[in-house]
Amino acid sequence: MVRVENDLQGEILELSFGPQHPATHGTLQIVMELDGEKVLNVEPHIGFLHTGFEKLAEHMSYNQFVTVTDRMNYLSPLSNNIGFSLAAEKLFGIEIPKRGQYIRVLMSELSRIADHLVSIGTAAMDLGAMTVFLYGFREREKLYDLFEWATGARLTTSYTRVGGLMADLPEDFPDAVLKWVKQFPKTIDEIEKLLNHNRIFQDRTYNIGVISKEDVIKYSLTGPVARASGINYDMRKDLPYSSYEDFEFEVPVGENGDAFDRYLVRMEEMRQSLGIVKQVLANLPDGDVNIDPDSKLTLPGKDEVYTTIEGLIHHFEVTMENRGILPPVGEIYMGTESPNGELGFYIVSNGKREPYRVRIRPPSFINYTIFKKLMKGAMFSDIVSNLGSLNIIAGELDR
Amino acid sequence: MLTDIAIIITKIMIVIGGTFTAVAYLILAERKVAGFVQERYGPNRVGIWGLLQPIADGVKTMLKEDITPAKANRIIYHLAPAMVLAPALVTFAVVPFGSGIDAFGRHIAFQIADINIGILFIFAITSIGVYGVVLGGWSSNNKYSLLGGVRSSAQMISYELALGLSVVGILLLTGSLRLNDIVEAQIGMWNVFRQPVAFMIFLVAVFAETNRLPFDLAESEQELIAGYHIEYSGFKYSMFMLGEYSNIITASALIVTLFFGGWTVPFIDVTKLGHLGAFLSVVSFAVKTGFFLFLYLWVRWTLPRFRYDQLMHLGWKILLPLALLNLLFTAAWITYV
Numbered sequence: 001m002v003r004v005e006n007d008l009q010g011e012i013l014e015l016s017f018g019p020q021h022p023a024t025h026g027t028l029q030i031v032m033e034l035d036g037e038k039v040l041n042v043e044p045h046i047g048f049l050h051t052g053f054e055k056l057a058e059h060m061s062y063n064q065f066v067t068v069t070d071r072m073n074y075l076s077p078l079s080n081n082i083g084f085s086l087a088a089e090k091l092f093g094i095e096i097p098k099r100g101q102y103i104r105v106l107m108s109e110l111s112r113i114a115d116h117l118v119s120i121g122t123a124a125m126d127l128g129a130m131t132v133f134l135y136g137f138r139e140r141e142k143l144y145d146l147f148e149w150a151t152g153a154r155l156t157t158s159y160t161r162v163g164g165l166m167a168d169l170p171e172d173f174p175d176a177v178l179k180w181v182k183q184f185p186k187t188i189d190e191i192e193k194l195l196n197h198n199r200i201f202q203d204r205t206y207n208i209g210v211i212s213k214e215d216v217i218k219y220s221l222t223g224p225v226a227r228a229s230g231i232n233y234d235m236r237k238d239l240p241y242s243s244y245e246d247f248e249f250e251v252p253v254g255e256n257g258d259a260f261d262r263y264l265v266r267m268e269e270m271r272q273s274l275g276i277v278k279q280v281l282a283n284l285p286d287g288d289v290n291i292d293p294d295s296k297l298t299l300p301g302k303d304e305v306y307t308t309i310e311g312l313i314h315h316f317e318v319t320m321e322n323r324g325i326l327p328p329v330g331e332i333y334m335g336t337e338s339p340n341g342e343l344g345f346y347i348v349s350n351g352k353r354e355p356y357r358v359r360i361r362p363p364s365f366i367n368y369t370i371f372k373k374l375m376k377g378a379m380f381s382d383i384v385s386n387l388g389s390l391n392i393i394a395g396e397l398d399r
Numbered sequence: 400m401l402t403d404i405a406i407i408i409t410k411i412m413i414v415i416g417g418t419f420t421a422v423a424y425l426i427l428a429e430r431k432v433a434g435f436v437q438e439r440y441g442p443n444r445v446g447i448w449g450l451l452q453p454i455a456d457g458v459k460t461m462l463k464e465d466i467t468p469a470k471a472n473r474i475i476y477h478l479a480p481a482m483v484l485a486p487a488l489v490t491f492a493v494v495p496f497g498s499g500i501d502a503f504g505r506h507i508a509f510q511i512a513d514i515n516i517g518i519l520f521i522f523a524i525t526s527i528g529v530y531g532v533v534l535g536g537w538s539s540n541n542k543y544s545l546l547g548g549v550r551s552s553a554q555m556i557s558y559e560l561a562l563g564l565s566v567v568g569i570l571l572l573t574g575s576l577r578l579n580d581i582v583e584a585q586i587g588m589w590n591v592f593r594q595p596v597a598f599m600i601f602l603v604a605v606f607a608e609t610n611r612l613p614f615d616l617a618e619s620e621q622e623l624i625a626g627y628h629i630e631y632s633g634f635k636y637s638m639f640m641l642g643e644y645s646n647i648i649t650a651s652a653l654i655v656t657l658f659f660g661g662w663t664v665p666f667i668d669v670t671k672l673g674h675l676g677a678f679l680s681v682v683s684f685a686v687k688t689g690f691f692l693f694l695y696l697w698v699r700w701t702l703p704r705f706r707y708d709q710l711m712h713l714g715w716k717i718l719l720p721l722a723l724l725n726l727l728f729t730a731a732w733i734t735y736v
Binding site: 126128129201204380381382384 | 433436437438439542543546550612613615616620621622624700701702703704705706707708709
């Protein structure tokens with residue numbers, strides 16, 4: 001017997017996916033080895049959107065750095081603002097009034113919905129269902145109008161300050177949000193009708209990119225990605241911050257950990273977020289949003305600044321470069337549940353106006369670590385199912 | 400003799416002109432339907448309701464720079480767009496688009512060539528279309544376009560089988576390959592009611608043949624960016640688009656001809672109504688074709704895209720056996736009932 005070597009094996013195609021590619025939704029590069037349509041190996045490269053956020057923090061006061069956090073996850077800037085300010089407040093050892101906390105909850109839930117709309121929309125669009133994307137964007141547009149009204153900007157919101165917020169909500173704002181909340185479930189239903197029972201969508205997401213419970217813990221994945229794999233971990237429930245313990249909501253948990261479950265978890269989270277938004281609006285307390293200016297951490301009222309010398313001095317004491325608000329010496333870690341998972345800030349302070357070091361734990365970056373494992377042996381087209389369902393934000397990959 | 404040539408040239412001009420106009424407005428319709436489905440406006444700046452948009456688009460693509468990649472295989476690269484467009488246009492030659500009129504002392508059929516192997520001709524010509532796609536993808540010397548070309552060749556070949564087999568049932572019922580015979584056999588009873596399974600197979604396969612969503616793997620703008628025509632620009636890119644949309648029109652016309660009675664009008668015998676009947680038959684054909692064109696657009700903006708292996712699975716393991724069973728059943732029916 002003569003053994004015949006299988007000489008039909010073709011060449012291995014090395015394909016560079018990105019850094020400029022429509023499905024990466026940002027700038028990231030994935031170098032793939034393809035055998036026909038089968039992916040043999042992928043090598044994710046990051047560093048194309050390096051901005052030096054962490055280094056920048058060392059030259060900025062705590063309030064100034066809020067503006068930088070806007071740019072980190074450009075799908076939910078408000079969550080970043082709130083996350084960083086909460087961390088800074090923990091360092092300063094202060095807690096803001098209830099009204100401020102409730103408004104922060106309101107804003108972070110609204111931005112969670114905005115983030116999920118884009119993440120589901122782009123995931124579906126990458127599979128070819130472009131209409132879902134535009135349905136999502138239609139609603140996100142309305143949300144961004146609301147954000148603009150409250151914060152003055154659509155994307156670069158910079159809404160929070162150490163010890164409170166930039167400003168209280170506009171007078172009619174809660175009613176406008178309520179109006180939006182009433183009509184929004186229609187869009188969720190529309191998206192579900194388009195996708196949930198769609199055989200092609202099911203084929204493209206069922207058992208694609210399955211992450212086991214063990215892997216979630218091994219790779220320390222968080223957020224919807226972890227919950228889709230059956231890990232019931234939500235910072236809002238497990239380590240409540242900003243009065244999350246006052247609200248009732250459920251944490252949706254998936255079973256299979258595939259792309260479809262990640263989609264389902266995100267859909268259900270939007271519904272739960274709506275519930276939280278309703279509760280916030282119903283129970284919004286009166287009072288200040290900022291801590292007492294006598295603490296010398298927040299700005300005094302403008303009437304005081306313009307009419308009294310003490311007020312003016314106070315204003316300058318807080319804002320001027322050689323003065324500023326000074327934290328105690330020490331280091332803290334504060335994690336919040338951002339739409340993509342645990343967004344953590346580790347701040348080391350040496351008592352100066354600027355932090356000594358800020359380390360950011362971005363959810364996308366940690367979630368991206370499992371991507372290589374998911375893609376090994378998958379089909380070429382699965383790359384978009386996986387990228388979309390992990391919701392990789394390139395701005396968070398490089399800090 | 401001279402009249403005959405004049406008549407044929409007129410018919411060719413009408414069909415080509417009609418197809419090009421239809422393609423231009425189909426692209427506009429696609430964008431309008433997309434706008435309608437997605438709750439936005441679609442093009443509405445050029446002309447009333449955006450009606451001059453096709454002209455603006457045409458001028459734009461002609462004025463754009465025509466880029467040839469440095470390492471492309473030049474001859475094939477330049478030839479590929481034509482190889483997509485030409486078969487798409489030629490196919491329409493055998494499709495009867497009306498009952499015909501009596502003029503100049505002879506019967507003028509509304510069809511360029513009434514050949515007795517009409518269906519075979521169509522399958523033969525549409526198969527050539529795949530060469531344009533494959534060679535275009537290969538000659539661009541780009542990995543993405545190569546993948547697109549390879550995908551489309553596999554896809555078109557796989558679905559052609561199901562496509563061909565689904566039609567054989569109709570051939571058995573009609574006993575002729577001539578499209579006019581098939582149309583006339585449907586007076587009173589459309590083939591879609593006689594051969595519903597064949598219709599479903601044909602519909603799916605024809606979507607795959609025309610590379611449209613949910614089967615647009617060759618282009619799949621998300622993974623492959625634009626697939627086989629990624630390197631093409633200017634009017635060559637336009638020719639790919641013209642080819643794609645002409646294919647859609649031809650495919651819709653074929654669905655109508657084979658399954659929905661072609662130019663016949665339900666409950667009216669147009670052949671006895673003279674010129675009015677001829678007019679009615681053309682309108683009937685256009686309306687039916689228009690419906691399937693809309694179906695194409697409707698599906699595109701609703702469904703996601705298949706994956707390569709799922710597409711192959713559907714083609715070989717579901718559609719092909721189904722088509723064979725249907726054929727067997729039809730043959731048994733004709734023989735024993």
